[in-house]
Amino acid sequence: AVYGFLQYFFDAVSTFEPSHVVCCWDMGKGTFRTEKYDGYKSNRIEAPLELIPQFDLVKDVVAELGVPNIGLAGYEADDCIGTLASLYSDNSEVYILTGDHDMLQLIDENVKVVIMKKGRSNYKVYDLAELLEEKGLTPRQVIDLKGFMGDTSDNYPGVKGIGEKTALKLLTEYGTVEGVIENLHLLPKGVRTKIEADLDMLHLSRELAEIRCDVPVVCELTEALWQLQRETAARKFQELEFGSLMHLIAEVQDERGIVQIELGDLG
Missing domain, CATH: 1.10.150.20 (5' to 3' exonuclease, C-terminal subdomain)
Structure with missing residues (x-):
């Protein structure tokens, strides 16, 4: 799972050339939504036992890349993304990368939602005009x-x-x-x-x-500057025996793009 995550992560970075990157995570099943409605997501099957330890491992890998991990108990990753997107969009162009069409509600003048479709390098970018044209919705x-x-x-x-x-x-x-x-x-x-x-x-x-955009999470842009920590990333890749992915580190360009990108729901 971590191996696949990294492939998609670096593909997105290469495609959208962000200046800043944040990765948001769910922090357990219990949220304010399950308190309001006990049937919320109750139909979800349990994650395979082999997958469970990889959730913490992938966060470790993300941190070694130099990317902030953001999450808050009681809220979903969506709420953290919505909050940060709302905060950053005052002065920046924000791209939300996700597989969840619910995130389309977060689109505004400075926020685009990138839906990951099947296969790497297969993205659909939604702005206000595209959302209205394709789905007939605001x-x-x-x-x-x-x-x-x-x-x-x-x-x-x-x-x-x-x-x-x-x-x-x-x-x-x-x-x-x-x-x-x-x-x-x-x-x-x-x-x-x-x-x-x-x-x-x-x-x-x-x-x-409705995705909450007032979650008490904070991540200053200075913390999220996309500047790959090549040495620590390489050591982590070697530790995990991801030798075949080492080329991803070498291929990351030093030049920075002009956009921010929020990474969420990659699993």
């Missing part, structure tokens, strides 16, 4: 969409009987969850009945879907 509507349709991977239901197609239609016509609720009397009876029956779950699902 960032805020990404959250409302999950409120209506729920999320099977995170195990919260949304409004029973409302799928993506209907949810998109409602948001296109009325803009927000509140806009839909204010116009319930205009909806077809079947849709109206479903929403009225699940109003509490609609609001809860939207709350679970």
Whole structure:
């Protein structure tokens, strides 16, 4: 797992040429979301025993590269990324690298979301225009969409009987969850009945879907300057018998790009 992580990490660095890099992590299952809804992510299978010790090991490797590891108990990596992206975007261009489409809600004028697709060097970059063109949504509507349709991977239901197609239609016509609720009397009876029956779950699902951007985490940009610690990285690679990856260290250029990139959810 660590070997694969490093391949994807260096591929992303090579592709986007960041000036600063931060890596965010989940810090255990228990979060404020599981406190609000005990079914949240309860459908996830346990990680294979062989994988568990690699979580701490990969953080060690990241630290040896010279990259800050950020995480906070009670919150998900997404919340840490959202908080730092919001902080950095005041003065910088931020790229969030992830495989999670929920992160599209974090896009703004200075924040782009890079979705990792299958295979290395296969990325889809979303900004406000691309999100609207491809999905017909604003960032805020990404959250409302999950409120209506729920999320099977995170195990919260949304409004029973409302799928993506209907949810998109409602948001296109009325803009927000509140806009839909204010116009319930205009909806077809079947849709109206479903929403009225699940109003509490609609609001809860939207709350679970929203990434927090006010998490008490701090990482100054000076701490995140991407300047590969070649000697410590090489020693760590040798310790792990990653000889075939040594070329990745040699290939990192000294020239710096002009962007920041947040690395999260690489697993």
